[in-house]
Amino acid sequence: MSEILRVENVSRRFGGLLALDRAALTVTEGQIVALVGPNGAGKTTLFSIVTGFLKPTDGRVFYRGAEITGMPPHLLARRGIARTFQIAQPFAGLTVRENIAVGAHLSRPARADALAAAEDVAQAVGLTPALDRPAASLTVAGRKRLELARALAIEPQLLLLDEVLAGLNPSELRDMVPVIRAIAQRGITILMIEHVMQAVMSLAEGVFVLAEGRIIAHGAPREIAADPRVIEAYLGHGAAERMRQHG
């Protein structure tokens, strides 16, 4: 399998804060890869750099072997990189159908085609009953699905999901995990930021751990969960040692 995304020593500084410090990761085509890390680690900043919403202070990003560092978001979207937003960003005044159709327009100039495609995408993420409701009236779970649907509508090859599972209750979570798995089975590569570890464990084939702007570990989910560096990043210095002592 070939490499679809490579982030090379990317740094990003906001004034005095080094949000990303030579972060590097690679994603193989067809995989589901998770990016985890404590709050403030720089996960969303990294997403914004990959999708063109932010320019890195230093470092380079490659997509399918071609450098895309600093390219604007709409061109990256046209090349097949889609993203969702951590805080859902619906076109609030439009219906669900119209929201998804905006995405579907990317490859479909005709309005009727885009609206028809929106229905298929809505079906895939379970939004069919809400198609004609205003996006502003959706629940948190509904908005997360809409984020996913709109991103899927541009028919991406690489999909970056920024906490699409956060804020969902257990039953909504149970509904959503298979949706993500089905997307991956259609051949779309997924890089996801996620705090819900149960979902990461069941979905991801590889995990990168970001802490204080640096990638501190990567590997299979089981290895990562047992990695003392990861435990310390979340629970503080010495936590791994104490856990071992107290069983």
Added chain:
Amino acid sequence: MKSYASIAAVVALLACVPLLTASNVALNFMVVALLIALVGQGWNVLGGYGGQYSFGHAAFFGTGAYVTAILQVHYGLNAWLGLVIGIAAGALIGAITGALSFRSGLRGSYFALVTLAFAEVLRIVASVAPITGAGVGTLIKLDLRWETFQFQSRAPFYWIILAFVAASLVLVKLMEGSRFGAYLVAVRENEDAAKAVGIDVLRVKLAAMTLSAAITAAGGCFYAQYFLFLDAGIAYGPWISVEALLAPIIGGIGTVYGPLLGALVVKTLGEVTKLATGDAPGLDLVIYGCVLILVVAFAPQGIAGLLRRRA
């Protein structure tokens, strides 16, 4: 298709007005109302559909008006050709001011202020430049022939401005059903989300502003032919910027019929006020202000929104 039939019906109905009355006062009232509907439709494309609130559509109106007038007066150009060039010039001013303000990332009230500034700069330049007649103004020579876009009676003017309005209605309706229309609304609703689905936000805004300016400039060209006189305060004055946004906001922002509805209501209110108060200067503006406050507070979707809610 149904929506185009409704446009045809509305236009056909309005086209009958000169057959019902030959009163110059009544026709003049309708011509001015339709002129405001056209200028307002221009504003509506950018402000209503694109969410970019301009406070300076006078820049486009005045450019259309002056270009038409100056080409005739100083260069002896045919008035109809002047109309075409006037519209193109207005569109060009729209593209230039749009490029300058959108490229700098101006949004919301900053964008509104910059458009106001552009219109004011043009007004001041027009009030001193020799080619515009400076303080004296520009007078188009009276020559009542259809070749010169001048008519003895009001009825032909009325039908021409109605044809402009009809064209603008169809154009906006077409836009609503197109990818460009969907993208424009998406930009209004959420720019970041629009970028994420592959929309070139800057290009969409620029296209909207150019189209918006062209429609408003057409109104300016018509004004020059109808009144045959321009000065800086008329062409580039804030009055037309205000009328341009008042009509769509009151009628229904971001709707096809909003500007037409709003212009008819606003102009009717203005006339009624004049009749009731014996033409106290400025009172119609006070009434406009009150109506605007009421609409913004109680019917943010304007009259069209109220009608839709009842339906």
